[in-house]
Amino acid sequence: MRKTRVCIVGLGLLGGSYAMALSQKGHQVTAIDKNPEALEFGLNKGWIQAGATADFQGLLREAELVVLCLYPGDMLPWLQENQGALSPGCLITDVCGVKLGIAEEAQALLRPDVEFVPAHPMAGRERLGIWNADCAIFAPANFIITPTPRNTPEAIARIEDLARELGFAHIARLSPAEHDEMIGYVSQLTHAIAVSLMLANDNPRLAEYTGDSFRDLTRIARIDAGLWSKLFLHNRQILTAQIDRFSQALQNLRQQVDEGNEEALVELFHISSHRRSWFDRC
Amino acid sequence: MRKTRVCIVGLGLLGGSYAMALSQKGHQVTAIDKNPEALEFGLNKGWIQAGATADFQGLLREAELVVLCLYPGDMLPWLQENQGALSPGCLITDVCGVKLGIAEEAQALLRPDVEFVPAHPMAGRERLGIWNADCAIFAPANFIITPTPRNTPEAIARIEDLARELGFAHIARLSPAEHDEMIGYVSQLTHAIAVSLMLANDNPRLAEYTGDSFRDLTRIARIDAGLWSKLFLHNRQILTAQIDRFSQALQNLRQQVDEGNEEALVELFHISSHRRSWFDRC
Numbered sequence: 001m002r003k004t005r006v007c008i009v010g011l012g013l014l015g016g017s018y019a020m021a022l023s024q025k026g027h028q029v030t031a032i033d034k035n036p037e038a039l040e041f042g043l044n045k046g047w048i049q050a051g052a053t054a055d056f057q058g059l060l061r062e063a064e065l066v067v068l069c070l071y072p073g074d075m076l077p078w079l080q081e082n083q084g085a086l087s088p089g090c091l092i093t094d095v096c097g098v099k100l101g102i103a104e105e106a107q108a109l110l111r112p113d114v115e116f117v118p119a120h121p122m123a124g125r126e127r128l129g130i131w132n133a134d135c136a137i138f139a140p141a142n143f144i145i146t147p148t149p150r151n152t153p154e155a156i157a158r159i160e161d162l163a164r165e166l167g168f169a170h171i172a173r174l175s176p177a178e179h180d181e182m183i184g185y186v187s188q189l190t191h192a193i194a195v196s197l198m199l200a201n202d203n204p205r206l207a208e209y210t211g212d213s214f215r216d217l218t219r220i221a222r223i224d225a226g227l228w229s230k231l232f233l234h235n236r237q238i239l240t241a242q243i244d245r246f247s248q249a250l251q252n253l254r255q256q257v258d259e260g261n262e263e264a265l266v267e268l269f270h271i272s273s274h275r276r277s278w279f280d281r282c
Numbered sequence: 283m284r285k286t287r288v289c290i291v292g293l294g295l296l297g298g299s300y301a302m303a304l305s306q307k308g309h310q311v312t313a314i315d316k317n318p319e320a321l322e323f324g325l326n327k328g329w330i331q332a333g334a335t336a337d338f339q340g341l342l343r344e345a346e347l348v349v350l351c352l353y354p355g356d357m358l359p360w361l362q363e364n365q366g367a368l369s370p371g372c373l374i375t376d377v378c379g380v381k382l383g384i385a386e387e388a389q390a391l392l393r394p395d396v397e398f399v400p401a402h403p404m405a406g407r408e409r410l411g412i413w414n415a416d417c418a419i420f421a422p423a424n425f426i427i428t429p430t431p432r433n434t435p436e437a438i439a440r441i442e443d444l445a446r447e448l449g450f451a452h453i454a455r456l457s458p459a460e461h462d463e464m465i466g467y468v469s470q471l472t473h474a475i476a477v478s479l480m481l482a483n484d485n486p487r488l489a490e491y492t493g494d495s496f497r498d499l500t501r502i503a504r505i506d507a508g509l510w511s512k513l514f515l516h517n518r519q520i521l522t523a524q525i526d527r528f529s530q531a532l533q534n535l536r537q538q539v540d541e542g543n544e545e546a547l548v549e550l551f552h553i554s555s556h557r558r559s560w561f562d563r564c
Contacts, residue, residue: 141494142493192536193532233547
């Protein structure tokens with residue numbers, strides 16, 4: 001992508017990793033964050049060239065690309081309040097893990113001379129904050145763009161360029177509704193299960209006897225409580241429906257165990273083994 | 283451990299990995315298996331010095347240590363039928379993932395001049411058979427011995443020696459009941475969840491958008507249907523109780539999502555994050 005002036009709003013794990021990747025590629029990166037220590041860290045690392053906790057209109061005015069790394073509920077108010085400072089032609093994108101109620105709504109409230117292309121980089125870590133930022137997390141991950149009919153092909157292409165510049169291996173497009181349905185299953189339900197598995201037992205001694213299976217299943221039970229509570233609530237309807245589908249599958253399995261139905265269990269295991277093969281990496 | 287003549291009964295993934303490890307340490311290893319190709323593979327690798335599919339009384343007579351790598355339901359019948367061929371003083375152990383209904387029952391039916399020390403090496407792979415055997419799987423895993431009051435300290439110590447010889451990092455003791463309770467949670471419930479997560483959705487396209495979390499949670503959904511259906515049914519009561527505890531935790535989380543109770547969700551996530559830290563490797 002051509003050299004671009006990027007402003008990152010929210011310099012946490014993801015924002016910091018964007019800043020790290022983009023500064024290394026020679027782009028000019030600035031950042032806005034409430035926490036001066038995060039800005040200080042980014043400045044010291046050389047990942048940002050300037051930062052501000054307030055009075056950041058100048059940083060926004062200079063930006064050709066603004067990346068919103070905010071909680072889902074903070075996106076619309078932030079745009080409402082700050083869009084006046086953007087320069088005409090500014091491209092805006094985000095990293096938010098939910099899209100319904102945000103993507104089209106953000107576009108509806110924006111000035112006609114700036115464009116918002118919603119995106120979800122499906123990368124993360126258990127450890128939070130710019131202190132744990134590392135653009136290596138992008139390489140194996142998926143970058144999902146969720147364009148709406150309001151988006152121009154040019155702007156979508158520029159965000160695809162951004163994804164490649166960040167190092168994502170796989171870039172895909174989904175509608176906001178398809179995205180939230182997909183994420184409700186592969187990400188949110190998955191986190192809900194991991195958390196519930198930890199909550200189902202309070203015996204710390206079990207750790208002595210635990211194998212890799214349990215560790216793998218509960219790795220994401222260490223969770224950013226502030227962020228994920230908001231993601232879950234934002235996607236409430238889809239997530240509860242996904243939990244219900246999963247619970248039905250688990251109850252069916254439980255019933256076969258309870259009834260001693262070995263043949264039915266073998267059949268369930270064959271289906272799950274077959275489906276899991278779809279998810280093997282090449 | 284001093285040089286020992288070992289006979290492995292059931293030369294699959296685990297039996298094969300035992301044979302590999304023990305032959306490399308200079309022990310004399312033989313094997314019994316229904317499948318001549320498994321024996322052939324072990325012979326060609328140099329992991330066993332002799333093998334038999336039938337008429338194996340001679341192999342048993344020579345053995346100082348017999349390792350049973352059989353399905354849970356096959357253990358007692360096998361011992362009943364073949365204990366006559368064992369030499370006095372023979373030590374017997376196993377690798378079975380469930381212990382209640384087997385450990386004490388096996389001891390009750392055995393001749394008084396041989397001793398059975400039940401054990402569960404908590405190691406495995408998604409790929410089965412001696413063709414995928416690799417004693418490297420033991421290094422990070424736990425070896426659980428489930429002695430009963432009938433066991434002698436000497437025999438237990440010899441099985442601990444065996445575990446060290448195989449390369450297990452962590453050797454622990456539990457009663458058969460404690461073992462099955464623990465395994466019902468950290469292993470069987472975990473597999474039931476992974477399988478159910480795969481069963482809850484039949485859309486292969488989701489693989490395109492899947493992150494590591496989902497892959498980690500479903501890795502074990504590729505499952506040995508024949509073995510795990512038997513393990514689940516053998517531990518039926520404990521497993522269904524574990525599924526019920528987990529389902530209750532998941533339903534509680536679902537309720538907080540449904541009611542939009544952000545504060546309660548944050549609290550649940552804090553508990554799960556805290557508990558998960560118990561399971562961090564040093």
